[in-house]
């Protein structure tokens with residue numbers, strides 16, 4: 003039979019208070035083994051306090067060719083940044 | 097290096113490039129990272145698969161010469177350290193296989209090519225590790241040479257490869273230091289122990305120099321890979337750096353580099369040294385080194401002996417999923 007173990011994407015919370023972050027991927031037969039393997043592959047030096055594993059096939063990604071239409075609209079909205087507004091010094095910290 | 101003599105494409109002048117290729121080269125020149133699903137020239141993709149794959153195979157096969165000594169380490173502490181070091185190398189192999197897979201090759205395909213001899217691993221791992229001092233020499237020289245090559249590769253243009261190299265580099269200096277620590281211990285020991293250290297250096301010196309690949313004048317694959325930032329330095333540049341760094345370390349140990357022509361060259365600010373025997377290098381690469389058959393044999397055996405286990409876990413996972421689905425349906 004010999005079919006390849008599925009690919010899992012691994013997310014690790016590095017410290018309490020931080021988001022989980024993508025660190026890489028690995029192959030494992032199921033979710034439980036994926037977590038065990040992730041422990042050995044990605045946290046050999048205390049790099050994490052929590053692990054998420056997600057089947058790579060279950061992730062939907064935006065396509066690189068859509069980069070323009072997807073992200074350009076926010077380019078023109080400079081007023082979303084506080085630096086857009088000039089506030090006189092006399093007003094104090096704002 | 098861990099990837100020696102990776103076949104690349106001939107480099108193109110800007111006039112010969114298509115508009116897509118030009119835009120791609122400009123991104124690389126600006127220092128942008130290329131990410132998995134983005135457009136890339138077919139040659140870039142193929143060269144990277146060969147190079148990252150060869151690098152991954154080297155990490156995995158590289159466990160064998162050191163694994164040889166885990167059960168015979170002189171103390172429990174040395175055994176635990178060596179075990180951790182070898183486990184790191186397994187991790188390095190896995191980071192790199194994942195990076196290669198983002199380019200559209202499967203793990204099984206890569207392994208099949210290693211096992212059938214269609215992909216190479218570094219020549220250095222085809223030499224035997226005869227004494228405990230070899231564990232010192234391997235960590236000091238082999239990991240030292242690997243670091244020389246891997247540090248600049250952190251800046252390589254392909255995102256997943258660059259990120260894998262960053263992780264790997266964080267872990268490598270432990271490897272080199274534990275090796276040098278073994279050498280210091282041996283050199284401070286009995287005359288017999290120091291002689292073992294010298295013997296290990298004698299055997300590993302030239303094979304370590306070979307890790308950087310053939311001399312630049314014989315290295316046909318460099319130009320395009322350097323333009324693509326897949327290769328960051330020439331073989332001779334890195335070899336020179338390695339010699340300049342290593343000679344004072346050998347002097348500190350009171351050991352002699354086995355090269356009568358080794359001499360400081362004030363003018364170039366580096367050492368002059370003898371080239372390794374390149375005919376030996378090409379013989380080892382072609383499969384005729386002292387341990388090629390043994391190393392590849394061990395890999396193939398591990399793969400074949402593990403097949404029932406890999407299949408068993410897959411069957412278990414499939415059944416567990418079926419049971420869970422049935423339970424969900426029954427509950428509805």
Ligand SMILES: [Fe+2]
Nearest residue numbers: 155184185188
């Ligand atoms: Fe490594």
Ligand SMILES: [Fe+2]
Nearest residue numbers: 158185239242
């Ligand atoms: Fe290594």
Ligand SMILES: [Fe+2]
Nearest residue numbers: 185239268271
């Ligand atoms: Fe290493």
